[in-house]
Amino acid sequence: MMRQGLKFSGIFLLILLAGCTASAMSSPLPTQVATAVPPASTADYTGSSSGALAMPLPPDQALPTETATPTAVPAPPNAIIQPFGTSVQGRPLVAYRFNDGPQHIIFVGGIHGGYEWNTITLAYEAIDYFSTHPEAIPKNVTLHIIPSANPDGQYLVTQSNGRFTPPIAVTDTVPGRFNANGVDLNRNWDCEWAEAAVWRESQVSGGTRPFSEKETVALRDYLLAQTPAVVVFWHSAANGVFAAGCPTTDLPSVTLATIYGQAAGYPVHQRFSSYPVTGDAGDWLTTQGIPSFTVELINHESTDWPQNMAGLTALLNYFRSD
Numbered sequence: 025m026m027r028q029g030l031k032f033s034g035i036f037l038l039i040l041l042a043g044c045t046a047s048a049m050s051s052p053l054p055t056q057v058a059t060a061v062p063p064a065s066t067a068d069y070t071g072s073s074s075g076a077l078a079m080p081l082p083p084d085q086a087l088p089t090e091t092a093t094p095t096a097v098p099a100p101p102n103a104i105i106q107p108f109g110t111s112v113q114g115r116p117l118v119a120y121r122f123n124d125g126p127q128h129i130i131f132v133g134g135i136h137g138g139y140e141w142n143t144i145t146l147a148y149e150a151i152d153y154f155s156t157h158p159e160a161i162p163k164n165v166t167l168h169i170i171p172s173a174n175p176d177g178q179y180l181v182t183q184s185n186g187r188f189t190p191p192i193a194v195t196d197t198v199p200g201r202f203n204a205n206g207v208d209l210n211r212n213w214d215c216e217w218a219e220a221a222v223w224r225e226s227q228v229s230g231g232t233r234p235f236s237e238k239e240t241v242a243l244r245d246y247l248l249a250q251t252p253a254v255v256v257f258w259h260s261a262a263n264g265v266f267a268a269g270c271p272t273t274d275l276p277s278v279t280l281a282t283i284y285g286q287a288a289g290y291p292v293h294q295r296f297s298s299y300p301v302t303g304d305a306g307d308w309l310t311t312q313g314i315p316s317f318t319v320e321l322i323n324h325e326s327t328d329w330p331q332n333m334a335g336l337t338a339l340l341n342y343f344r345s346d
């Protein structure tokens with residue numbers, strides 16, 4: 025009964041959210057969106073270590089005037105869809121929840137929006153897998169999968185509020201990395217935060233203060249409310265697993281990153297060190313006593329599904345008590 029109730033209330037909330045889009049329509053559109061195009065082979069997390077000055081990206085491309093028209097989607101078998109907030113342009117943020125055990129394990133895709141659309145595809149692939157293989161989740165675990173932590177950035181590239189069909193025939197996806205205020209949502213958390221943040225050799229906005237963006241606030245509050253055993257962020261594309269830590273190495277995060285990374289066959293790193301990353305989500309979580317790590321997919325198209333299924337399975341089984 026409780027699960028049914030949650031499910032219906034989730035759908036009701038989505039309908040309510042759809043009714044809120046009129047106010048989003050009247051909001052002025054942001055103008056500070058970067059448009060620089062990196063070389064296709066350059067990874068998200070692999071920056072120059074030469075110490076070159078970060079260069080600001082040109083703020084000249086407005087986001088499309090298309091407003092959010094979220095519609096309720098039915099939950100897949102064995103899952104509950106839980107809305108937990110909205111984006112700047114009014115698109116819903118949702119988590120797919122499986123099982124109801126006391127250990128909460130959370131995966132987050134798409135914090136860099138359409139620029140890393142394959143992390144969203146991976147999240148939906150995992151949702152489909154666990155919907156049809158509920159026995160793969162230990163009884164003592166609640167599994168949360170948040171497919172798209174930056175739905176406005178996703179929309180800019182995929183023209184979709186939810187699932188979409190890859191491959192995405194877009195080459196310049198960099199603006200889709202940011203939210204509708206032009207902020208990098210993985211530079212907006214309160215660990216070594218800086219307004220002038222760095223991504224590779226470019227300067228990007230970390231927001232006007234830590235947690236200045238409503239997507240960040242909604243995700244932070246959702247994560248804290250679960251008291252999770254671990255939070256995993258899917259990014260692309262640096263081909264590796266990076267443990268979080270603030271200001272230095274966080275050993276519980278390293279342990280869990282190693283379990284996932286070794287099972288998945290990704291190189292495992294104690295920290296990301298190619299260039300300074302400020303305001304990182306996982307780093308901040310470790311200051312709250314929550315272990316976290318980032319999985320960087322191999323490229324910007326593949327979901328590396330066999331690898332990530334192995335990593336997911338190993339991590340779930342690590343917490344298995346039955």
Ligand SMILES: [Zn+2]
Pocket residue numbers: 068136140259260
């Ligand atoms: Zn990323």
